[in-house]
Amino acid sequence: xxxxxxxxxxxxxxxxxxxxxxxxxxxxxxxxxxxxxxxxxxxxxxxxxxxxxxxxxxxxxxxxxxxxxxxxxxxxxxxxxxxxxxxxxxxxxxxxxxxxxxxxxxxxxxxxxxxxxxxxxxxxxxxxxxxxxxxxxxxxxxxxxxxxxxxxxxxxxxxxxxxxxxxxxxxxxxxxxxxxxxxxxxxxxxxxxxxxxxxxxxxxxxxxxxxxxxxxxxxxxxxxxxxxxxxxxxxxxxxxxxxxxxxxxxxxxxxxxxxxxxxxxxxxxxxxxxxxxxxxxxxxxxxxxxxxxxxxxxxxxxxxxxxxxxxxxxxxxxxxxxxxxxxxxxxxxxxxxxxxxxxxxxxxxxx
Amino acid sequence: xxxxxxxxxxxxxxxxxxxxxxxxxxxxxxxxxxxxxxxxxxxxxxxxxxxxxxxxxxxxxxxxxxxxxxxxxxxxxxxxxxxxxxxxxxxxxxxxxxxxxxxxxxxxxxxxxxxxxxxxxxxxxxxxxxxxxxxxxxxxxxxxxxxxxxxxxxxxxxxxxxxxxxxxxxxxxxxxxxxxxxxxxxxxxxxxxxxxxxxxxxxxxxxxxxxxxxxxxxxxxxxxxxxxxxxxxxxxxxxxxxxxxxxxxxxxxxxxxxxxxxxxxxxxxxxxxxxxxxxxxxxxxxxxxxxxxxxxxxxxxxxxxxxxxxxxxxxxxxxxxxxxxxxxxxxxxxxxxxxxxxxxxxxxxxx
Numbered sequence: 001x002x003x004x005x006x007x008x009x010x011x012x013x014x015x016x017x018x019x020x021x022x023x024x025x026x027x028x029x030x031x032x033x034x035x036x037x038x039x040x041x042x043x044x045x046x047x048x049x050x051x052x053x054x055x056x057x058x059x060x061x062x063x064x065x066x067x068x069x070x071x072x073x074x075x076x077x078x079x080x081x082x083x084x085x086x087x088x089x090x091x092x093x094x095x096x097x098x099x100x101x102x103x104x105x106x107x108x109x110x111x112x113x114x115x116x117x118x119x120x121x122x123x124x125x126x127x128x129x130x131x132x133x134x135x136x137x138x139x140x141x142x143x144x145x146x147x148x149x150x151x152x153x154x155x156x157x158x159x160x161x162x163x164x165x166x167x168x169x170x171x172x173x174x175x176x177x178x179x180x181x182x183x184x185x186x187x188x189x190x191x192x193x194x195x196x197x198x199x200x201x202x203x204x205x206x207x208x209x210x211x212x213x214x215x216x217x218x219x220x221x222x223x224x225x226x227x228x229x230x231x232x233x234x235x236x237x238x239x240x241x242x243x244x245x246x247x248x249x250x251x252x253x254x255x256x257x258x259x260x261x262x263x264x265x266x267x268x269x270x271x272x273x274x275x276x277x278x279x280x281x282x283x284x285x286x287x288x289x290x291x292x293x294x295x296x297x298x299x300x301x302x303x304x305x306x307x308x309x310x311x312x313x314x315x316x317x318x319x320x321x322x323x324x325x326x327x328x329x330x331x332x333x334x335x336x337x338x339x340x341x342x343x344x345x346x347x348x349x350x351x
Numbered sequence: 352x353x354x355x356x357x358x359x360x361x362x363x364x365x366x367x368x369x370x371x372x373x374x375x376x377x378x379x380x381x382x383x384x385x386x387x388x389x390x391x392x393x394x395x396x397x398x399x400x401x402x403x404x405x406x407x408x409x410x411x412x413x414x415x416x417x418x419x420x421x422x423x424x425x426x427x428x429x430x431x432x433x434x435x436x437x438x439x440x441x442x443x444x445x446x447x448x449x450x451x452x453x454x455x456x457x458x459x460x461x462x463x464x465x466x467x468x469x470x471x472x473x474x475x476x477x478x479x480x481x482x483x484x485x486x487x488x489x490x491x492x493x494x495x496x497x498x499x500x501x502x503x504x505x506x507x508x509x510x511x512x513x514x515x516x517x518x519x520x521x522x523x524x525x526x527x528x529x530x531x532x533x534x535x536x537x538x539x540x541x542x543x544x545x546x547x548x549x550x551x552x553x554x555x556x557x558x559x560x561x562x563x564x565x566x567x568x569x570x571x572x573x574x575x576x577x578x579x580x581x582x583x584x585x586x587x588x589x590x591x592x593x594x595x596x597x598x599x600x601x602x603x604x605x606x607x608x609x610x611x612x613x614x615x616x617x618x619x620x621x622x623x624x625x626x627x628x629x630x631x632x633x634x635x636x637x638x639x640x641x642x643x644x645x646x647x648x649x650x651x652x653x654x655x656x657x658x659x660x661x662x663x664x665x666x667x668x669x670x671x672x673x674x675x676x677x678x679x680x681x682x683x684x685x686x687x688x689x690x691x692x693x694x695x696x697x698x699x700x701x702x
Contacts, residue, residue: 032660032661196651196659197575198549198573199573201659204651204659204660205660205661208660208664209660209661209664212663212664218664219666220665220666221651222549222550222607222651222668223573224546224574224606225606225610225667226610227609228669228672231609255573256575259576259579262613262617263614265617266617300555300571300572303654303657306655307384308547308552309552309556309560310556310563313569313571314568314570315571315572316570316572316576318579321578321582322582
């Protein structure tokens with residue numbers, strides 16, 4: 001396929017779409033070289049797509065899972081109208097287990113299950129309406145976070161972002177990139193450093209591309225150069241998304257976020273975490289209890305089909321790390337902002 | 352070629368050899384997938400090989416340049432016996448400009464030029480003897496630094512190293528890896544984390560391979576996971592090489608070293624810089640005056656012939672960064688150790 005399939009500007013990109021009774025995902029493994037959409041008509045296939053990172057980004061995973069519940073319910077209803085609620089459980093368990101760290105996946109499934117009891121007859125219309133609502137509310141939340149976060153940034157700032165927390169990672173517009181988009185429009189941000197985000201290159205492949213499409217000045221840089229960028233440039237903020245925020249304000253996000261946050265602390269750069277309230281998990285006391293996904297080491301040792309490292313090398317590939325609340329200056333959600341987060345302040349907004 | 356061309360253990364690997372009147376370089380761009388030696392009979396070709404990173408690592412670059420001066424002198428002598436000292440100058444200037452950050456290149460050329468005046472007749476025998484002496488002294492220095500550095504490490508330590516400061520980066524045995532080799536042999540080190548070192552993957556391709564060959568336990572990890580590794584493991588030391596050390600103890604080394612040193616400071620991990628005294632540049636007051644090479648951005652945007660990033664993206668690719676002396680616990684040289692380096696202590700040892 002070609003670019004005709006993408007809407008511009010990039011802030012309106014949609015990685016997740018419901019189309020003709022199926023879920024359509026933009027294959028993020030191929031971006032930006034190939035614009036390729038894949039269609040899904042079963043929840044198990046969506047679970048595999050989440051695991052394989054066809055779709056990634058905590059909010060986008062949640063939305064894809066919501067639509068997958070619609071697919072699961074359709075199949076269950078077709079198989080046994082009376083017992084679709086029982087039939088669907090195995091699919092939902094597989095979906096929920098697709099990736100462990102992003103809590104939005106569990107949140108979205110729980111939102112979908114809330115309406116199960118009220119459904120009479122074919123569940124698909126009601127569940128689809130619920131999924132579309134989750135999707136639309138995510139986009140609205142991103143715009144609201146964009147507004148709130150951008151207000152914290154002074155004119156002509158330079159900022160750093162890590163991984164991709166953009167339109168592609170969400171229902172649209174983005175969390176961290178939502179703030180950056182809004183702040184660029186109002187003149188608060190003049191330049192963005194995008195760290196490439198090994199091993200999956202979300203910064204190089206996705207964030208740089210989104211910002212380039214929207215004509216927001218962006219400099220791509222390897223992850224380990226971020227400390228040097230902070231030392232040699234006036235950087236106002238490190239702005240990132242999150243996959244799960246604990247009750248004390250500890251933040252799980254893409255591996256490297258913690259490294260960047262430590263550098264930010266050392267250089268007096270402020271740290272802004274932007275995430276919808278669905279990312280906040282008040283059942284988890286602190287970051288040490290957040291499950292961290294360890295992915296296959298071939299993501300580190302190989303580039304596509306080319307081996308980089310020697311054979312049989314030991315490698316570790318944690319997909320996320322924990323940035324402690326003490327390194328976070330603000331958490332921006334659509335419900336409001338938490339400055340210098342701690343359990344008390346988190347409870348006040350999310351309790 | 353195959354592995355028969357490499358001597359084992361890896362501590363005896365030689366990336367630079369004088370063989371049958373030519374300079375032979377192990378092509379480090381192809382490692383560890385291909386063991387390929389390239390022969391050079393002209394100084395300009397060696398300068399190109401240094402620029403293109405056929406040979407890399409500050410001490411190895413210096414040694415290669417010393418042998419290149421032999422080649423340059425041979426050509427100049429063949430062209431005009433009486434004026435070889437003048438004829439050689441253009442080649443030497445090209446050699447010296449091949450890479451700007453590593454001072455060992457300039458040091459080695461200066462060492463070679465010191466004997467020019469004393470030469471009568473054909474310069475090749477005397478210059479070759481001098482180059483071999485530089486090479487052998489580098490290996491001896493590495494063993495001495497290995498001994499000195501290993502004494503600082505308590506039993507069963509885990510350490511982190513960045514880039515490759517091993518046999519491949521030097522005349523043999525290595526600087527940072529020399530310390531690690533000696534400390535592993537005497538039981539001080541039980542495990543090494545090797546950060547992959549984007550964009551050129553020296554950690555993945557070279558360091559992991561050297562350590563694996565010598566059966567030293569190694570875990571390969573992406574650069575941005577190092578802060579997380581420090582948080583989640585008991586790490587005693589970050590051990591790195593250097594391309595130039597200023598008079599105040601500021602250290603230029605592979606991009607990412609500064610990032611790791613900031614993380615080390617935050618986590619209470621000690622930082623050891625291991626480099627021969629030829630790396631110390633007492634003419635440079637502090638790190639801000641060390642020239643930092645910016646390499647082509649295709650090293651960041653592409654992997655071999657595969658484009659990673661979108662077309663026409665702005666990228667920056669500094670090959671080195673500066674770790675300030677205040678983040679360095681010890682500088683280990685063959686002349687001795689400088690603890691908590693500053694100008695006064697550096698002058699005492701290198702003045």
